[in-house]
Amino acid sequence: MILILLPSYRAGSGCSGVRRDAKSPTYIRLTAEGTERGAHTHIRTRTRTHTHTHTQSITKASRANLRSRSGIFEGYSPEGSRGQSIMKRLRSGYTDSNDERAVKVHTFIKNLHFSVPLYRLREQKDRRECPKCHKRRLFYCYDCLTIVHPESHPPPLALPLNVYVVLHPNELRGKSTSLAASTISPDLHIVEYPAVPEQLEPEDTLVLYPSEKSVELHEVDHLDQYKNVVFIDSTWQQSKAIARDERVSKFKHVRIKSQTSLFWRFQNNDPTYLATVEAIYYFLREYITQVNTVKAQLEHSGSISSPSPPTEHQIESNDSKASPSASNEISPKTIDGAASSIETTAFYDGEVDDLLFYYINQYIGVQQRYTSGNANKYTDRHFSGYIIQNTSWDELVAAPLADGNASEKLTKAAREAIG
Incomplete structure (x- = not known):
């Protein structure tokens, strides 16, 4: 050529x-x-x-x-598979069937603990003027990060550690999922590259980036001593330059468990490539679960009172019955053995669910738009199966009925509809 x-x-x-x-x-x-x-x-x-x-x-x-070759996508690959060039990867769809995905997604959304119900957000139809830039916005101003509908906005959310999002200057702010989350928590800070939070120290700062040296959270010693975590909000190609920046590369690299994204923007990779707000959410969920798991282990071991010295007969009896499974130690692997770590309801109770408030509302809106009639078409650049067919989303955003019994019947019917 x-x-x-x-x-x-x-x-x-x-x-x-x-x-x-x-x-x-x-x-x-x-x-x-x-x-x-x-x-x-x-x-x-x-x-x-x-x-x-x-x-x-x-x-x-x-x-x-x-x-x-020039496709744009956001976020993180939990298992570090993003080391391959996107030009060498084939777009693939979901492994679950349409009905299986419908049940999983409905169950996931219904189990989220939002401080404000989604129907309150759906009630806001008019755009209001941002008090800073005077542009008219629907829910919040993504330029000024101000709220224009405070009556439907979640209360300030305290996070277990400080979250810093390094936003690439070429990212479209109106499409960045992390900006909406920053309006919910004062502990989530947006920094536009080439600026980085230089006050952070490697001793107490993590960066979520699937590099060759990244480790899972359960492999991090004294995880609770880390007070800051950094995320990169950009395309994959742009993120490489930011990750190589010595001001960022000095932090400990970590990764999260594989999750399925609900991101509505088309991308050139498989559904495990998360939007930035999803990466933040799942990281914090794993962090809380892991820290609470270790705490439970310590409390459990400390609650066992020291027994009196055993007799010779007791020693012989115990030796004959001893087995590895007889240990009283709480194992994180045992705790996480259910469907996926969210699974650890004893160690996570929806503490950071509000971060997904605007994101889930947008996801449901996209699904409703493209399943409301045959006239609506969406880009074929999405991987196969993104739009879930033959399912209703109304129950997830519907206002409660005035009749309590009727509301209970509706909830029961909805549960039966999704299995």
């Missing part, structure tokens, strides 16, 4: 061998078969010494390939 960079064009984003037209979003690729640019057009391009005339055409498949 021959690449010619013409004076009338500037080098742009994309892969090697591709240049972006300064006046058009199309690409120019010079190959042995000709030049690809636009759709079935002819142009004449001139350099200082030669004139080249090329028949230029590009197929839908080629355009899709170019789009996939």
Whole structure:
């Protein structure tokens, strides 16, 4: 393949061998078969010494390939699989069936403990003026991080440690999921790169980033002594530069368990690639669970009173009955052995669920929009099965009925509908 960079064009984003037209979003690729640019057009391009005339055409498949190379997605891969280039990864869908996903998602949302019911948020239909920038916003101003509908906003949420989100300057603030969460908790701080929270020390700061040196939270010694955690809010390619920044790379790298994302924006990877607010939520949930698990272990071991010295007969009897399973120690693996760590209801009680308040409302809204009629179509860049068919979302955002008995019947019917 021959690449010619013409004076009338500037080098742009994309892969090697591709240049972006300064006046058009199309690409120019010079190959042995000709030049690809636009759709079935002819142009004449001139350099200082030669004139080249090329028949230029590009197929839908080629355009899709170019789009996939510059696809934008947000967040984190819990198991560190993001070390591979997105160009080498194939988009895949869900392993569960539509009905199985419907049950899991409904159950997950119903078990969230929101301080304000979602129907209160749905009651807000009008946009209000932001008191700082005077732009009209629906729920909050993503530029100023101010609330315009305080009557439907959750109360300030205290987090178990300080959360710092390093936001890439090229990220669209209106589509950043972490900004909405920052309006809910004063302990969640947004820092726009190249600024970073330089006051943080490696001794008490973690960074959630799936690098080769990252470890799971249960592998971190004295986890409760860490007071800060850093997240990177950007595309995967942008996050690499931020993670290499010596001001960030000095922190201990950690990762979280694999979870399935509810993110509604299209992405080029599988559903375990989380939105930033999901990564924050699942990290904090794991953190709380792990810290409380260790605390329970210590309390359990301390509650066992020291027995009187055993007799010789007791020693022989105990030796004959001893087995590894007879230990009274509480094992985190035993605790986490249910469906997925959320599973540890004894050690997590919805402390940070409010962080997902706006996110879940948006997710339900997207699902409702694309299941309300056949006329609504969504981008085929989503992996297969994102929209859950043949299910109702109304019960999750409906206001309670005035009749208590009727409300109880509705709840029972809803439970039966999803299994």
